[in-house]
Amino acid sequence: MTETATREQLTPERWIDAATELLVDGGIDRVRVDLLARELGVTRGSFYWHFRDREDLLRHVLEAWRQRATEQLTARLESAATDPREQVKDVLSLPFRGRAAVRAARIELAIRAWARRDAMARQAVDEADAARIGYIAQVFSALGFPIAEARQRAWLVYSYLIAESLVAGGSAAQREERRRFVERLLQQPRG
Amino acid sequence: MTETATREQLTPERWIDAATELLVDGGIDRVRVDLLARELGVTRGSFYWHFRDREDLLRHVLEAWRQRATEQLTARLESAATDPREQVKDVLSLPFRGRAAVRAARIELAIRAWARRDAMARQAVDEADAARIGYIAQVFSALGFPIAEARQRAWLVYSYLIAESLVAGGSAAQREERRRFVERLLQQPRG
Numbered sequence: 001m002t003e004t005a006t007r008e009q010l011t012p013e014r015w016i017d018a019a020t021e022l023l024v025d026g027g028i029d030r031v032r033v034d035l036l037a038r039e040l041g042v043t044r045g046s047f048y049w050h051f052r053d054r055e056d057l058l059r060h061v062l063e064a065w066r067q068r069a070t071e072q073l074t075a076r077l078e079s080a081a082t083d084p085r086e087q088v089k090d091v092l093s094l095p096f097r098g099r100a101a102v103r104a105a106r107i108e109l110a111i112r113a114w115a116r117r118d119a120m121a122r123q124a125v126d127e128a129d130a131a132r133i134g135y136i137a138q139v140f141s142a143l144g145f146p147i148a149e150a151r152q153r154a155w156l157v158y159s160y161l162i163a164e165s166l167v168a169g170g171s172a173a174q175r176e177e178r179r180r181f182v183e184r185l186l187q188q189p190r191g
Numbered sequence: 192m193t194e195t196a197t198r199e200q201l202t203p204e205r206w207i208d209a210a211t212e213l214l215v216d217g218g219i220d221r222v223r224v225d226l227l228a229r230e231l232g233v234t235r236g237s238f239y240w241h242f243r244d245r246e247d248l249l250r251h252v253l254e255a256w257r258q259r260a261t262e263q264l265t266a267r268l269e270s271a272a273t274d275p276r277e278q279v280k281d282v283l284s285l286p287f288r289g290r291a292a293v294r295a296a297r298i299e300l301a302i303r304a305w306a307r308r309d310a311m312a313r314q315a316v317d318e319a320d321a322a323r324i325g326y327i328a329q330v331f332s333a334l335g336f337p338i339a340e341a342r343q344r345a346w347l348v349y350s351y352l353i354a355e356s357l358v359a360g361g362s363a364a365q366r367e368e369r370r371r372f373v374e375r376l377l378q379q380p381r382g
Contacts, residue, residue, distance in 0.1 A: 025308065027218030106307055112357060113304040116297055117216065126359045133358075151365075152372040159354035160347060166303060167324075167353070168317045169346065181343040184381060190372075 010042060012050040012060065019061050024106050028114040028121075031058065062124040065111055069104065070131045077135055084142035088187060091136055091157060092179050095164035105165035133158050143187060153186050201233060203241040203251065210252050215297050219305040219312075222249065253315040256302055260295065261322045268326055275333040279378060282327055282348060283370050286355035296356035324349050334378060344377050 018039055022030045033054055037044045051057045073094070077087055095101055115121035133154050140150035160182050169175055209230055213221045224245055228235045242248045264285070268278055286292055306312035324345050331341035351373050360366055 026220055027304070029217055029220065109300075109304055109307060113218070113300055116300060122359075129358045148368065149372070152369050155354070155360065155369055156347065156351060156373060156376070158358070159350040162354050162357060163346070163350035167320045167349070168313075174342075177339065178343050178346055181340070181381075182347060185347070185376065188379075188381070190375060190379070 010040060010046065010050075013064075014040065015047065015050060015057060016060050016064050019057055020065070020107060023061065023114065024110045027110065028058075028118070031061075033057070059120065062111070062121060065107060066124050066128050069108065069128050072104070073132050074135055077139065084139050085187065087139045088143075088157070089183060091139070092160070092183050094161055096175070096179070101165070109166065129158070140186075149190070157182070157186055201231060201237065201241075204255075205231065206238065206241060206248060207251050207255050210248055211256070211298060214252065214305065215301045218301065219249075219309070222252075224248075250311065253302070253312060256298060257315050257319050260299065260319050263295070264323050265326055268330065275330050276378065278330045279334075279348070280374060282330070283351070283374050285352055287366070287370070292356070300357065320349070331377075340381070348373070348377055 015036065018036050019031050022035060022039070031054070033047050034044055037047060047057075051060070073091070077091070095105075111121060112125055115125040133151070136154035136157050137147075137151045140153045141147060143150075145153060163169075164175070169178070206227065209227050210222050213226060213230070222245070224238050225235055228238060238248075242251070264282070268282070286296075302312060303316055306316040324342070327345035327348050328338075328342045331344045332338060334341075336344060354360075355366070360369070
């Protein structure tokens with residue numbers, strides 16, 4: 001009776017979130033059905049109500065990450081600001097979104113490390129990167145830059161976002177100065 | 192007799208290299224003395240000829256990485272080219288140095304993932320980042336940019352280097368175009 005109740009309470013999302021936590025805390029090898037079941041306080045068997053096997057769970061972890069990671073950016077760009085200059089500003093502010101940004105960066109780093117030795121993770125990462133760079137490139141196209149150059153500028157903006165999430169970079173004031181510098185430099189015509 | 196010979200053949204560097212390989216292949220939790228000894232075909236006890244404990248080995252792994260990672264950059268900047276424009280070009284070519292660059296990127300990503308949950312690794316990564324950004328900033332100072340702006344430009348160059356090593360980025364021709372774009376943009380005066 002208790003077990004049935006527990007099974008009903010545990011949505012697939014709970015398993016996916018717990019798997020993502022284990023991935024961040026200890027790398028992909030720690031994401032094991034037995035460890036997850038223990039963590040969630042349920043039987044190993046209840047896992048199979050939602051997932052075919054570990055591989056199936058990992059696929060869902062990637063899918064959940066990809067949706068969140070890409071949506072975060074695209075939702076920002078498609079709503080609110082329509083002035084491309086405001087959109088550039090908005091994208092560059094992503095690393096400054098507090099704890100959500102820090103958590104997103106930790107998950108992303110763990111997934112990138114996993115992608116170094118797993119083709120399925122590699123594909124998810126490559127697709128997310130391409131989607132995000134593509135969106136940023138559209139903004140630079142809207143600013144009037146030719147297509148190839150818009151993509152190069154987008155690449156550099158994306159590089160900046162990655163570095164801000166990976167590299168410890170001085171005081172808040174220095175980070176803010178840097179953000180403004182990137183904002184200006186990336187929008188100025190090529191000399 | 193055989194064991195003594197083996198112990199003599201295994202330098203500390205062999206242990207450090209093997210530990211680095213395990214770190215890259217499976218994350219920090221895989222770097223265990225018993226797994227290393229098995230991998231190297233020696234007894235667990237012979238480990239203690241060279242290292243006090245696992246922590247001591249990990250410290251040496253970080254030290255070896257830091258020396259190699261920082262030296263790679265500083266050696267380039269301090270030799271050969273003295274024209275700062277050539278030095279910028281040289282730094283931007285680092286991601287294109289073939290297999291050595293790919294291997295260095297794999298090690299660095301694994302260490303960054305480890306640094307998310309370990310203070311000692313965090314410190315090593317932060318110091319390496321600061322040293323490398325500092326060197327690149329010097330080049331921009333030599334180009335005549337004010338100190339703060341030289342550091343901002345250096346940050347963006349460093350971002351570019353990290354992204355090139357992390358993100359799958361199109362064809363060789365596109366990567367080359369991108370490198371040239373960054374080279375030009377980062378040296379042009381602010382509008």
